[in-house]
Amino acid sequence: MKVSVSTLLKEKNSTIYSTNQNASVRDAVKVMNDQQIGSLVILDEGKLVGIFTERDVLRRVVVPGLPVDSTLVSEVMTKEIDTFPPDFSVDDAMAHMNDKQHRHVPVVDGDRIVGLISIGDITRWLSQNFENEAQNLLNYYTGTYHDT
Numbered sequence: 074m075k076v077s078v079s080t081l082l083k084e085k086n087s088t089i090y091s092t093n094q095n096a097s098v099r100d101a102v103k104v105m106n107d108q109q110i111g112s113l114v115i116l117d118e119g120k121l122v123g124i125f126t127e128r129d130v131l132r133r134v135v136v137p138g139l140p141v142d143s144t145l146v147s148e149v150m151t152k153e154i155d156t157f158p159p160d161f162s163v164d165d166a167m168a169h170m171n172d173k174q175h176r177h178v179p180v181v182d183g184d185r186i187v188g189l190i191s192i193g194d195i196t197r198w199l200s201q202n203f204e205n206e207a208q209n210l211l212n213y214y215t216g217t218y219h220d221t
Contacts, residue, residue, distance in 0.1 A: 078166050078180050079159035081198050082188040089189055091116045094123065094147035098134050101125050101146050112177040114186060115150050121186055123150035126177060156181045157190070167195045 091114045092101050101113055105127070115123035125146050133149040134141065156179045157166055170178060170192050180188040 075162045075164065077160045078157050078163055078190055079187070081163055081190060081194060082159075082180060084198065085188075085190075085194055087188060089114060089186055092125070092146060093117065094145065094150065096146045097142055098130070098139070098144045098146060098149060099141040102130060102141065111191065112189070113146075114179055114189060115146055120184065121154065121156070121179060121181065123147070123152045124154050124177060124179065125150040128176070154179065158182065159187055163195060163198065166190065167192070167199070170195070 090104060090108055090110055092104060094115050094117055105111065105113060105125075112124055112126040114121060115125055123146075129149050129151055133139070134144060139149070155169070155173060155175055157169075159180055159182050161180075166178065170176070175192075177189060177191045179186050180190060
């Protein structure tokens with residue numbers, strides 16, 4: 074059974090945190106810390122133009138020693154962004170994210186961002202489904218399975 078990333082999105086918090094490319098690194102990181110998230114989508118007049126991640130902070134800000142108050146997100150964000158359509162399968166999303174070493178990928182429908190999935194979201198979703206399947210098999214084996 075191929076399950077789409079839109080199914081996964083329905084089961085998680087649907088809030089999409091974003092900022093604009095003229096935000097300072099400090100302001101963007103503050104949002105990420107306040108919301109306990111690992112990335113922000115970067116929008117320009119509602120259009121996806123980049124993603125700013127914890128990895129961007131470490132590699133492009135901290136190591137080079139850039140000033141967080143005067144460095145703009147546009148200077149250090151990831152501009153080449155992978156996206157998935159809502160009907161992209163969870164299995165294919167996981168394989169792609171592992172292959173490309175991406176932790177966060179926006180889900181877009183046309184020009185509209187409909188969600189953001191992380192490799193953690195996929196792992197949690199798969200783990201829960203494996204647990205449910207194992208319980209169903211145990212119930213079936215022990216005779217306590219009830220097909221509704």
